[in-house]
Amino acid sequence: MRIGIVGGGAVGLLTAAYFCGDHDVTIYTRRNEQAEKLCTHGLTVICGNERTTHRVHAEPFVREIEEEMLFIAVKQYDLANILQTRIHMLQANAIMFLQNGMGHVSYLPHVPHHHIALAVVEHGALKIDDTTVSHTGVGQTKWSVWRGEKEAFSFLSSTNNRFPFQYVDDWEAMLLEKLMVNVAINPLTALLRVPNGMLVTHEPYRQAMKQLFQEVASVFQLEQRERIWKHIETVCRQTAANRSSMLRDIESGRKTELDAILRYVIERANERGVPAPISTFLYALVKGKQLEGEKER
Ligand SMILES: NC(=O)C1=CN([C@@H]2O[C@H](COP(=O)(O)OP(=O)(O)OC[C@H]3O[C@@H](n4cnc5c(N)ncnc54)[C@H](OP(=O)(O)O)[C@@H]3O)[C@@H](O)[C@H]2O)C=CC1
Ligand SMILES: CC(C)(CO)C(=O)C(=O)O
Incomplete structure (x- = not known):
């Protein structure tokens, strides 16, 4: 599946690291410099004593994106700007928001995607530098559908066992x-x-x-x-x-x-x-x- 991840911070890099083995992943960064580094040096994830580097594609988020699935992994205060002014640049069948807080919920009626999911990340993730993330606490990601069908996210049922997804009925x-x-x-x-x-x-x-x-x-x-x-x-x-x-x-x-x-x-x-x-x-x-x-x- 073609997966795009907007935001190359702690959560975005961690998500990319666990999906890039089985899927065609692109990380959309804010800075050109970070995208270049990821393409050149790969993405390294540290978990306990293990250090693994993955080849990954990255590019700055400056043009229209077209993917099958998008994860949005920017902080809440950057999300408002993306949803208000650049939502038309995010072309995908399904989209999942990974933010803490509830500020983003009021924007969702204006998000045009057919399948929208919300998630809460219960992992610990620390960005070490532009190409390295430390998986400081292995937990789970709970998710729920806000609009559309659960089946649009069916690929989440077979993820790496260090990065599990758990469906819950009640997003609120x-x-x-x-x-x-x-x-x-x-x-x-x-x-x-x-x-x-x-x-x-x-x-x-x-x-x-x-x-x-x-x-x-x-x-x-x-x-x-x-x-x-x-x-x-x-x-x-x-x-x-x-x-x-x-x-x-x-x-x-x-x-x-x-x-x-x-x-x-x-x-x-x-x-x-x-x-x-x-x-x-x-x-x-x-x-x-x-x-x-x-x-x-
Ligand atoms: N870290 C954690 O352990 C956890 C985080 N969360 C939640 O996940 C969300 C993301 O957090 P986290 O990953 O830690 O945050 P970070 O600050 O580490 O990462 C956010 C990333 O978004 C990038 N960004 C900002 N604007 C844009 C844009 N317009 N286009 C592309 N990329 C952009 C930033 O780029 P740049 O570096 O250039 O500024 C940065 O790399 C937050 O809501 C947080 O609360 C939830 C649970 C755990
Ligand atoms: C759960 C907690 C409080 C862990 O530190 C967290 O989500 C955060 O720091 O934002």
């Missing part, structure tokens, strides 16, 4: 559960500058995370609260040594996905007339840190 519950994880962990770790594990091992931080969780759970009238709270605590323990993506972005003076995660919550709270003072306060603090870092860069 799937995205909401991942949103709850990212809301609880990412802004607090970014502000406190602590690894994920500290949010459960240091009791005052656990209490703060619980208050935030309860507020956001009320905004969404979340079902199965106890199960999802336990899940968040488990993610903190399983990724105890990890620095969340938002903390890493803040530390590097980069833009974060705060808007797609916490601003999304605040907007829903305002729409529904539910108070969200903790989220609003936290949003202002993390946004302030982000802007401070971006200015220094």
